Every structure is written in structure tokens, then in C-alpha cells.
Amino acid sequence: MTINITTKPRGRDLGLPFAGRTGTHNAITDVSGVGVGFRTIIEDVPRSGRKRPVRTGVTAILPHMHSETPIPVYAGTHRFNGNGEMTGTHWIEDGGYFLGPVVITNTHGVGMAHHATVKWMIDRYASTYQTDDFLWIMPVIAETYDGVLNDINGLHLTEADVRAALDSVATGPVEEGNCGGGTGMIAYGFKGGTGTSSRTIEFDDRPYTVGVLVQANHGQRDWLTIAGVPVGKHMQDGTPQSQMLERGSIIVVIATDLPMMPHQLKRLARRATIGIGRNGTPGGNNSGDIFLAFSTANAHPMLYGSGGHLAVEMVNDELLDPVYLATVDCVEEAVVNAMLAAEDMGGTAYDRFKISAIEHDRLAALLRELRPS
Structure with missing residues (x-):
């Protein structure tokens, strides 16, 4: 299954000088086996008994999307500024892996997203979870705050919404902007949301891919820098003063098919700090800047009952600098x-x-005027 979406101009379409060679779709789905799905809710008229519109949703990222059994993926996390939530990170820190999807939504939707994702996994992986009552499920659920544009206290996200995002997971081009968990988000005082990109790299003479998906809801207007130009300082009009300040967060999910171990993926996740910094944010006090990196390599089945030894492949740390830069x-x-x-x-x-x-x-x-030739 592939995604059929209406394409919108992206950075490269506008001639922005981004470095590196992208994958086919310049998206996280360029990493083989990784799928993305959305449930977007936009209602400009409030629901009965409420005062504000509903503009929210769910984004689902599924490693090994074609597998009928849950496959552990080695992972690492980094918290640049901790005013936010990503569930399951304590186990990733200790165990070095997670199972199942990564789901991103709004701040007050984390509980429902967790509940619904657990039920979805029980159904999707029935041969694993419905035959052994002792197996536990701990999905990764992350959030950013959409309460400026969405009736967040109405708790409108439902189990059906989360399952719709998970059921729609697909490869191919990825929708961006006002979609999924990014529907009601704001970045640098402008409308923000969902964004993605990828890079292809040669590592030890073999081709690999790094892909990223962000839910961008961070930064204040005067910080915004694009292609090295502080454009935000020249675009101060048209936004309420209250939105000139840092009010939100960013979730970054990094996927790769490079065979990396958890300690290496933790280091890779840290590089997202530099990536968001290029666009100007210093990591504001009110921001939750939380990053996850995972590898689809070393695709072992469930670790329970796998025997005393596991054979894994691991890249050489000394050759990782181009991977960091690509990220x-x-x-x-x-x-x-x-x-x-x-x-x-x-x-x-x-x-x-x-x-x-x-x-x-x-x-x-502005870029033509201010960017050095």
C-alpha cells in the first residue's frame, strides 16, 4: 500500500540549499520497512457544549510494517529540554529497544494514544499477544501541545482515531504540514506541524538511509533561521505578540537501516539537537525537545526464548561522522x-x-536579499 497525497512545495522545490542526497521520497519512509500513517481532525465549529474548534490528530510510525509479529528495534533517546513526554524511554534507556509503533499526538492525548496502541498491538500481533498472557506491551507515545488552535481540554481524541492512524500506515510519500499529530501545531510563530526528510549515504562501500520525521511546535519568531539567514527577525508582523514567545515543543524521530547498537543510536539521537539548532532554537524553557533514534537492522524475532546468545552486526564508531552529519x-x-x-x-x-x-x-x-552570494 502507498500513500496518495497532494504534493506541496518543499524546501528543495523552492531552491533552498539543503546539503546531501535524499532518498526517493525525501522522507522517513525511504528507510525500508518503515511506514507512516495519519488521522487528522479539523473541525472549525466547536462540538456541542464546547467553546473552541477541534484541530488535532495522530501520527503513527511503524518499523517493520509488513511483519505479522512484533520485532524489537534497537533504539536510543535524548532529552534536550524536558518539558514534554515520550513514553517507554526508561526501558529504551535500560533495555536498548522497543516493540511496535511510535505514535505522536497532542499533550492531553497521550493516555488515549497509549491505551489504543496497546489494544491495536494485541489485535495486530494476535499470534504473539493473544497466546501468552504474560507478555507486556510498552509502546512509544510522544506529544506536543496544540492548545492554541485546538480544544485540547475537550479530550476529543478517541481510540478509533488512534487506530485509524495505525491502520493507515504506508510507505511512499509522506504528508506534511497540518496533518496527524501536527495538525494544530505552531513553529516559530508560524503554522507548524509534520515534516520529514531523508539522506542516502555510503558506509563502508554499502548504501544506507537515514530518515527523519518531526512534529514541529517550537521556537519563537525572532529566532527563526533558514539556510543560515535570520529570516525571523525580518518577519515580525502578522503574529499575535503572545505567539512571539517559546510556547511549544518538538519531537524528532530518526530511522536508519544502518546496523547500530543502542549506545550508538543514543548518540545519533543527540545530533537532533544540532539539527533543530540550525533553524535557530536554543531549546526554550517551555519546550519539550525529545528525540528518538532507531535502527531496522538486526531484525531478530521476540527476544523471549531466543536462547543464550544473539549474533548482531554493528558499524564502526570511527566511521560515523557522515551519519551524524546526514542526521x-x-x-x-x-x-x-x-x-x-x-x-x-x-x-x-x-x-x-x-x-x-x-x-x-x-x-x-528575503533569502535572495540576505543570503551571501
Whole structure:
């Protein structure tokens, strides 16, 4: 199954000088076996008894999407600024892996997303979980805050919404901007949301891929830097003063088919800090900047009952610098792609604010004017 979406201009379409060679779709799904699905909820009229519109959703990322049994994926995490949540990270820190999907939603939807994802895994992997009552499930659920544009306290996310995102997981191009968990998000005072990017690299004369997906809801306007140009300082108009400040968070998910061990993936996750920093954020106090990196290599079956020894492949640390650079480049580009794909949101009689998307033509003009030749 592949995704059929309407393409929107991305950074490279506008001539932004991003480094590196992308995969086929310039998306996290360029990593073989990784699928992405969305459930997007946009209702500009409040539901009965509520005062604000509903603009939220769910993003699901599934490693080994074609497998009928859960496959552990080695992983590492990093918390740059901790004003946020990503479940399962204590076990990733200790055990070095997770099972099943990664789901991203809004701050108050974490509980429902966790509950629904557990039930989805029990059904999807019935041959594993419905035959042994002693197996536990600990999915990775992450969040950013969409309460400026969404009636977050209405707790509108349902089990059916989460399952719809999980059931729609597919390969191919990935929708960006106002979709899935990124539906109601704001980045650098502009409309933010979901963004993705990928890089192909040669490692020891073999081809590999690094792919990134972000849920961008962070930064303040005067920090925004694109292609090395501090464009935010020149785009101060049109946004309420309250949205000029750091009010949100960013989740970064990094996937690769490189055979990396948990300690290496933890180091890879840390590089997302540099990637988001390229666009200007220092990691504001009110931001939850939380990053996850995983590898689809070393695809062993469930570790329970696997015997006393496991044979794994591992790359040489001394050759990882190009992988780090590819990851930094991906994160930088994914954030910009999220903002470029986003569309204006809010401004109705039921909203406190209208959040505008960044204007492509104005951005291009500023880059031509301010970027050194």
C-alpha cells in the first residue's frame, strides 16, 4: 500500500540549499520497512457544549510494517529540554529497544494514544499477544501541545482515531504540514506541524538511509533561521505578540537501516539537537525537545526464548561522522518542510488567534536579499 497525497512545495522545490542526497521520497519512509500513517481532525465549529474548534490528530510510525509479529528495534533517546513526554524511554534507556509503533499526538492525548496502541498491538500481533498472557506491551507515545488552535481540554481524541492512524500506515510519500499529530501545531510563530526528510549515504562501500520525521511546535519568531539567514527577525508582523514567545515543543524521530547498537543510536539521537539548532532554537524553557533514534537492522524475532546468545552486526564508531552529519541535515530540512507545507489555521469567530503559514514568496525574497552570494 502507498500513500496518495497532494504534493506541496518543499524546501528543495523552492531552491533552498539543503546539503546531501535524499532518498526517493525525501522522507522517513525511504528507510525500508518503515511506514507512516495519519488521522487528522479539523473541525472549525466547536462540538456541542464546547467553546473552541477541534484541530488535532495522530501520527503513527511503524518499523517493520509488513511483519505479522512484533520485532524489537534497537533504539536510543535524548532529552534536550524536558518539558514534554515520550513514553517507554526508561526501558529504551535500560533495555536498548522497543516493540511496535511510535505514535505522536497532542499533550492531553497521550493516555488515549497509549491505551489504543496497546489494544491495536494485541489485535495486530494476535499470534504473539493473544497466546501468552504474560507478555507486556510498552509502546512509544510522544506529544506536543496544540492548545492554541485546538480544544485540547475537550479530550476529543478517541481510540478509533488512534487506530485509524495505525491502520493507515504506508510507505511512499509522506504528508506534511497540518496533518496527524501536527495538525494544530505552531513553529516559530508560524503554522507548524509534520515534516520529514531523508539522506542516502555510503558506509563502508554499502548504501544506507537515514530518515527523519518531526512534529514541529517550537521556537519563537525572532529566532527563526533558514539556510543560515535570520529570516525571523525580518518577519515580525502578522503574529499575535503572545505567539512571539517559546510556547511549544518538538519531537524528532530518526530511522536508519544502518546496523547500530543502542549506545550508538543514543548518540545519533543527540545530533537532533544540532539539527533543530540550525533553524535557530536554543531549546526554550517551555519546550519539550525529545528525540528518538532507531535502527531496522538486526531484525531478530521476540527476544523471549531466543536462547543464550544473539549474533548482531554493528558499524564502526570511527566511521560515523557522515551519519551524524546526514542526521543533522535531515532534521534541519524536516522542520522547514513542516512549515512550508503548513496552511493558515484559526481566525474564526471561535478562535483566540489566527496563525498564518510562512509566505513562500516572501521567504524566497528575503533569502535572495540576505543570503551571501
